[in-house]
Amino acid sequence: MNEIPPGISPGDMPESPPGGRPPDPGTQGVLNRKITRRQFLGRGISAIIGAGMLTGGYAWLGEPNWLDVKRLELPLLQLPTGFDGIRVAHFSDAHLGFNKDAEDLAELVNHIRDAGPEIICFTGDIVDSNAEDLIPAVPVLASLHAPLGKYAILGNHDYKNTGMLTELWKSAGFQVLRNESQLIRRGNEVIAVAGLEDLLHGKPDPEAASKNIPEGTFTLLLMHEPDYANMAEAYPFHLQLSGHSHGGQIRMPLVGAVFTPFGSQKYIAGLYYTEATRMPVYVNRGFGETYMPFRLLCRPELTLLTLRSS
Secondary structure, three states, X not given: OOOOOOOOOHHHOOOOOOOOOOOOHHHHHHHHOOOOXXXXXXXXXXXXXXXXXXXXXXXXXXHHHOOEEEEEEEEEOOOOHHHOOEEEEEEOOOOEOOOEOHHHHHHHHHHHHHHOOOEEEEEOOOEOOOHHHHXXXXXXXXXXXXXXXEEEEOOHHHOOOHHHHHXXXXXXXXXXXXXXXEEEEEOOEEEEEEEOOOOOOOOOOHXXXXXXXXXXXXXXXXXOOHHHXXXXXXXXXXXXXXXXXXXXXXXXXXXXXXXXXXXXXOOOOEEEEOOOOOOEEEEOOOOOOOOOOXXXXXXXXXXXXXXXXX
């Protein structure tokens, strides 16, 4: 039985909890201490600022340098059986001269080289503004090998000096398709790769691009703006590869892309099918950034497609 200290009456003693143990004075003080409104707001603001700094650092220094190598098998009814299993490397929107340079591109090229594709396709905006920014990257791109060809088209950022840019692409071993096509033969079978001018700064002409393609030939179309697929599906194209959107570059949970440019309002990232002919459209999220050096929930992408005859 606990003794009452001298000079203390029983009514002055604190009540014991059900277990019979008196409360700890230190704990009792903490329990009675209430957080003020100012403290609550201060801690909330600090948490928001801290989260914002972490997110901002990730979006600036983290995600733009975290490449997503996307692999996809795509069945295509019109693909000849002789081309079944053909591997296509698709990259886009490097925007060299802004937030990416030749050293960054070399890392992407290593991934392409390791994949061993038969065809390599680039779908526009190799530079952000100046054609000269491609010069240091020419040896990097020239180191790529694809037995069935390397093809490129121009994007809306490439039109400041198209002549110089086209020559630099040729020096790297790429064929630039400007409303043109190229036949690819394997044994007795043939497919075609066609490329269109940019929608915003050029004059895309699908008739000119397909005029030398034999009727019934499977044709892979390269077009910078993905939404052009709604017009392209009226022509004998069977698969469209595009870029331009950057996937939105900044994406939010439950919302998706915060902003996408004209020409990529409908088709933004990944695989789609047009409504009328069910032509597949694949939109690459791009390798580089533009306007702001950030990416959030939208990593840079290299697409490795395996085409299947089905």
